[in-house]
Amino acid sequence: MLxxxxxxxxxxxxxxxxxxxxxxxxxxxxxxxxxxxxxxELAEYDGLFIRETTSIDNHTYRFAxxxxxxxxxxxxxxxxMIRCTNxxxxxxxxxxxxxxxxxxxxxxxxxxLPRAMDELGLPLVVKIPDGSFSRxxxxxxxxxxxxRIADELFEETDLLLAQKFLPTDFDWxxxxxxxxxxxxxxxxxxRGHWQVVKHRPDGSSSEGGFKTFDLDQAPPEVIxxxxxxxxxxxxxxxxxxxxxxxxxxxxxxxxxxxxxxxGIEDTVGKDEIWMRLLKWFIERFEQ
Numbered sequence: 291m292l293x294x295x296x297x298x299x300x301x302x303x304x305x306x307x308x309x310x311x312x313x314x315x316x317x318x319x320x321x322x323x324x325x326x327x328x329x330x331e332l333a334e335y336d337g338l339f340i341r342e343t344t345s346i347d348n349h350t351y352r353f354a355x356x357x358x359x360x361x362x363x364x365x366x367x368x369x370x371m372i373r374c375t376n377x378x379x380x381x382x383x384x385x386x387x388x389x390x391x392x393x394x395x396x397x398x399x400x401x402x403l404p405r406a407m408d409e410l411g412l413p414l415v416v417k418i419p420d421g422s423f424s425r426x427x428x429x430x431x432x433x434x435x436x437x438r439i440a441d442e443l444f445e446e447t448d449l450l451l452a453q454k455f456l457p458t459d460f461d462w463x464x465x466x467x468x469x470x471x472x473x474x475x476x477x478x479x480x481r482g483h484w485q486v487v488k489h490r491p492d493g494s495s496s497e498g499g500f501k502t503f504d505l506d507q508a509p510p511e512v513i514x515x516x517x518x519x520x521x522x523x524x525x526x527x528x529x530x531x532x533x534x535x536x537x538x539x540x541x542x543x544x545x546x547x548x549x550x551x552x553g554i555e556d557t558v559g560k561d562e563i564w565m566r567l568l569k570w571f572i573e574r575f576e577q
Contacts, residue, residue: 291323292353293341301549302341309552313564319572332356337571338364344371344547345420363574365567366546370524374546377419378449389519390540392533397450403436406452412436417451418443429455456540460498462532464508464516465548465555465563468525468570471517473555473563474508476501502557515539527567 291311295304302310311321321339324331326349332338338357344350344366351371357364366374374380384391395406397416406414416439418426426443430436443450459479465472478498505513516530519541529548532541549555556563 291321291339291341292325292350293323294325295323297342300342301547303551306550306552307341310564310568313561314568317565317568317572319568326353329353329356332362333360335362336575337362339567339571340364340366340547342547344375346371346375350547363571365527365570367524367526370526370528370546373523374528374544375420377417377451377543379419380544381451383522384519384541384544387518387522390515390538392456392540392542393454395452397440397452398448399444400437400440402452403433403440407433407436410452410454413455415453415455416440416443417453418447419449419451420447456533456535458533458535460501461542462508462512462516462534462539463548463555464513464530464532465550466517466520466528466530467566469517469521471505471513472527472566473559474503474505474513475555476503500554502555502559504558509534509539511539515541519544527570 291307293300293302293304293307307321307323314321322335329349329352332353333356338353340350340354342350344354351368354364354366354368354371358368372379373383378396381391381394393410395402395409397403397406413429413431414436416428416430416436420426428439428443430439440450460476463475463477465474477500512532512534516532519530520528523544523546526546527548529545530541531543531545532539550563
């Protein structure tokens with residue numbers, strides 16, 4: 291299990307990973323935490339579960355690639371990482387598979403800004419292709435603000451996404467494992483903010499509350515669209531973020547490395563959530 295004990299916002303806390311290890315022990319599995327320094331030791335293991343925030347330009351991708359090359363079952367696999375971490379590619383992939391998404395305009399330079407405002411209206415949301423945990427996402431309300439933010443972000447990336455602003459009190463998150471729903475959560479927006487996570491200038495952050503649902507209590511349309519969104523990514527473990535609007539349910543993004551915390555996403559499913567993840571690996575070990 292690849293993790294960084296010093297990461298500020300990891301997908302699973304150290305306490306949650308210890309909980310997973312205890313369940314694994316009951317299933318006759320050993321779960322051993324490893325860090326980025328242990329790439330050369332990776333082939334000694336049977337499988338890899340990445341519990342660090344992933345990026346295709348850091349060591350998490352190198353670990354995924356090495357595991358893939360060794361024939362090891364791996365979450366997140368490198369193909370899923372590529373498909374999810376680039377939001378431009380992801381939006382095009384979802385669109386080609388008839389998965390509903392917010393109205394979106396790709397931005398290549400400043401000349402695209404007027405078209406985005408015409409099609410989406412103001413305020414709108416601007417995203418970098420590879421942001422995570424609400425980072426690299428900005429809401430703009432005027433042309434001047436739009437231009438300033440876009441100019442700053444174009445210093446980091448060649449393409450941006452502009453999306454219609456869809457204000458809601460919460461986002462749905464559906465965990466999908468091997469094409470089947472694993473858990474359903476509502477994440478509420480941070481107090482006085484339009485996102486689930488509010489990042490402050492001093493580097494600190496705050497989050498809204500959550501509510502976890504039994505699979506048969508959640509709106510069927512939310513689960514159905516989430517499963518459809520995960521299908522073209524792969525058969526691993528994904529977190530599909532959705533908004534429920536007056537015009538229907540839309541997919542905001544698919545995460546290849548979703549949060550999974552003991553006491554949050556497993557509040558309803560309990561240990562069954564973790565057991566299903568471990569069984570995913572066991573089935574592939576046996577194959």
